[in-house]
Amino acid sequence: MIKKKISINNNKINFKKSKFVITKNTHFIFILLFLIPPIITMSLRCFSMTLNEPLYEGMLVKGKLNTDEKIWFNKRQIVPHSNGVFYFGIPQGHTDTLILQYEKHTPTEIIKTQKKFEVKQQRWKETKINGLQKNKVNISTKNQERIKKENILLNEKRTEYNKDFFPICFTRPIPSKKYRISGDFGARRILNGITGSGHSGTDYAAPTGTPIISPADGIIVVAHNDMFLSGKTILINHGYGIFSSYSHLSKISVQSGKHIKRGEKIGEVGSTGRSTGPHLHFTLTWFNIRVDPEQVFNNYPCIVSE
Numbered sequence: 416m417i418k419k420k421i422s423i424n425n426n427k428i429n430f431k432k433s434k435f436v437i438t439k440n441t442h443f444i445f446i447l448l449f450l451i452p453p454i455i456t457m458s459l460r461c462f463s464m465t466l467n468e469p470l471y472e473g474m475l476v477k478g479k480l481n482t483d484e485k486i487w488f489n490k491r492q493i494v495p496h497s498n499g500v501f502y503f504g505i506p507q508g509h510t511d512t513l514i515l516q517y518e519k520h521t522p523t524e525i526i527k528t529q530k531k532f533e534v535k536q537q538r539w540k541e542t543k544i545n546g547l548q549k550n551k552v553n554i555s556t557k558n559q560e561r562i563k564k565e566n567i568l569l570n571e572k573r574t575e576y577n578k579d580f581f582p583i584c585f586t587r588p589i590p591s592k593k594y595r596i597s598g599d600f601g602a603r604r605i606l607n608g609i610t611g612s613g614h615s616g617t618d619y620a621a622p623t624g625t626p627i628i629s630p631a632d633g634i635i636v637v638a639h640n641d642m643f644l645s646g647k648t649i650l651i652n653h654g655y656g657i658f659s660s661y662s663h664l665s666k667i668s669v670q671s672g673k674h675i676k677r678g679e680k681i682g683e684v685g686s687t688g689r690s691t692g693p694h695l696h697f698t699l700t701w702f703n704i705r706v707d708p709e710q711v712f713n714n715y716p717c718i719v720s721e
């Protein structure tokens with residue numbers, strides 16, 4: 416009797432199981448036939464790009480892209496790292512709508528489109544600087560030629576692509592509490608009473624000899640001992656279009672071509688070139704587009720509590 420009961424129960428169980436399987440398969444087939452194809456088509460046509468919005472002028476934008484997608488800004492392709500993360504810079508003064516050109520490669524077609532973003536305007540400060548050497552404000556023709564050559568050297572280096580490095584985060588070039596910000600990025604400067612252009616970087620005032628460290632891994636592409644305006648000057652290529660420069664140093668500790676790690680010492684604060692006191696004039700660029708260093712350190716820090 417007992418054996419029979421068990422047998423009946425087993426039959427019941429099997430019957431239930433097989434019924435369940437049939438129901439599940441039916442649903443599965445329904446999903447396959449009616450839902451998945453449209454979802455696949457939609458996802459193939461959708462761009463997965465994400466950006467750290469809101470966007471504003473003078474900003475280094477960080478975003479993420481799928482491997483089958485490509486984007487361009489101002490006809491320059493924005494190349495992402497193998498993890499999909501990319502950067503691009505919005506120039507100071509770019510307050511119009513920003514247009515990114517898109518391309519997506521699906522198995523059957525290449526979809527081309529564009530996407531528009533609003534760019535917020537910044538309120539730039541005005542800085543008055545007096546006491547600069549007259550020959551460094553009213554610059555002679557000979558010295559203007561020298562500045563031009565020095566700028567060409569730096570700007571040409573800033574067009575080079577390097578994919579050996581990728582800055583996932585940025586550390587300030589002078590460790591915290593050892594500096595005072597004496598000049599904001601973008602501030603319109605009045606030099607000895609003459610209105611100059613917007614400040615191309617951030618000034619960190621610190622005593623002569625204060626160590627300067629690299630904010631990210633990279634390669635030294637310029638180590639110049641005497642530039643007319645920026646004195647002892649360093650330019651680092653951090654990869655994927657990101658460059659940092661260091662002006663007015665009292666000492667340079669690295670040579671051109673040297674690979675550098677984030678946090679490694681590259682030189683010391685000074686007052687060489689056009690300067691009224693010891694400070695580091697620091698710039699960050701995406702190729703030749705200057706961005707606000709403080710925005711970058713605040714938005715993409717290596718140590719959250721920095």
Ligand SMILES: [Zn+2]
Pocket residue numbers: 598614616617618695696697
């Ligand atoms: Zn400066």
